[in-house]
Amino acid sequence: MNSPRTDAPFPRVVFDLDGTLVDSEPNYYEAGRRLLARYGVTDFSWEQHTRFIGIGTRETLTVLRTEYGIETPVDALLAGENALYLELAGSSTEVFPEMRKLVERLHSACVPMAVASGSSRAAIGAVLAVTGLDAHIPLYVSAEEVPRGKPEPDVFLEAARRLGAEPADCVVLEDAPPGAAAARAAGMRCVAIPYVAETADDPAFLAADLLFPGGQSEFTAEAVYEWLRLAGGPGTTGTIG
Structure with a gap:
């Protein structure tokens, strides 16, 4: 040095x-996993989540929406994930x-x-x-x-x-x-x-x-x-x- x-x-x-x-990454992963499960995606893994560490939530959801063919607008997905994340973040x-x-x-x-x-x-x-x-x-x-x-x-x-x-x-x-x-x-x-x-x-x-x-x-x-x-x-x- x-x-x-x-x-x-x-x-x-x-x-x-x-x-x-x-x-907080475990909470973000769990929030994303729960959100995607609502749209029939049941195999979202921690390894997949690590691709998005350091990237904003909106940008992450934009990519995932395309990859999984989800028709729901990004703003609605973002609101859903934020609600799930805030619930987790408040306690852990x-x-x-x-x-x-x-x-x-x-x-x-x-x-x-x-x-x-x-x-x-x-x-x-x-x-x-x-x-x-x-x-x-x-x-x-x-x-x-x-x-x-x-x-x-x-x-x-x-x-x-x-x-x-x-x-x-x-x-x-x-x-x-x-x-x-x-x-x-x-x-x-x-x-x-x-x-x-x-x-x-x-x-x-x-x-x-x-x-x-x-x-x-x-x-x-x-x-x-x-x-x-x-x-x-x-x-x-x-x-x-």
């Missing part, structure tokens, strides 16, 4: 939500422990933070509330509020705008290649924590400024906080693990 930059200002921090801050959403530590430490240091997610605004708000993260990160942006979802940069650029920051002064934490690609397209630095181990060598992750190839099992709040504080200047890259 490059030498620390002690003169660099602390960047704004933008978190992806699902799979990064919280382990867990924050990754080291992520909670990082959020609390950044909050104590008065570092501005935001969430930028492909989930609906209602889903983001519900998850932040049920986990208590809303006390530390009140600002969040949904892909439904911007023209294009990840891997396009729109949701991150909007988060930077609401934070009152330039993209180059923001660092994104992401668990999926489309999100890492979106961060790069936005001109932001990226800390990559792969949710799916097999994606760790994806080019979008390999181009990240800080990579934890082992995902959450290797991620520590201390390592990232120190990287942000000391080595967060432009041009600093590294891999941990």
Whole structure:
């Protein structure tokens, strides 16, 4: 890793939500599985679900609607999945422990933070509330509020705008290649924590400024906080693990 930059200002921090801050993918899978079962699709597997990790719910349903020949409009499918997901999220959403530590430490240091997610605004708000993260990160942006979802940069650029920051002064934490690609397209630095181990060598992750190839099992709040504080200047890259 490059030498620390002690003169660099602390960047704004933008978190992806699902799979990064919280382990919500099992809930999204179950919501999608139940939704598809209503339309006669009974073989939707976890392996199939992992294709869509990091991609917005609307984009995911658009693909699945075509693949399974479902005639129901995407908006109706989206409403159905959101209702199912909110029911699950309200009782069983867990924050990754080291992520909670990082959020609390950044909050104590008065570092501005935001969430930028492909989930609906209602889903983001519900998850932040049920986990208590809303006390530390009140600002969040949904892909439904911007023209294009990840891997396009729109949701991150909007988060930077609401934070009152330039993209180059923001660092994104992401668990999926489309999100890492979106961060790069936005001109932001990226800390990559792969949710799916097999994606760790994806080019979008390999181009990240800080990579934890082992995902959450290797991620520590201390390592990232120190990287942000000391080595967060432009041009600093590294891999941990």
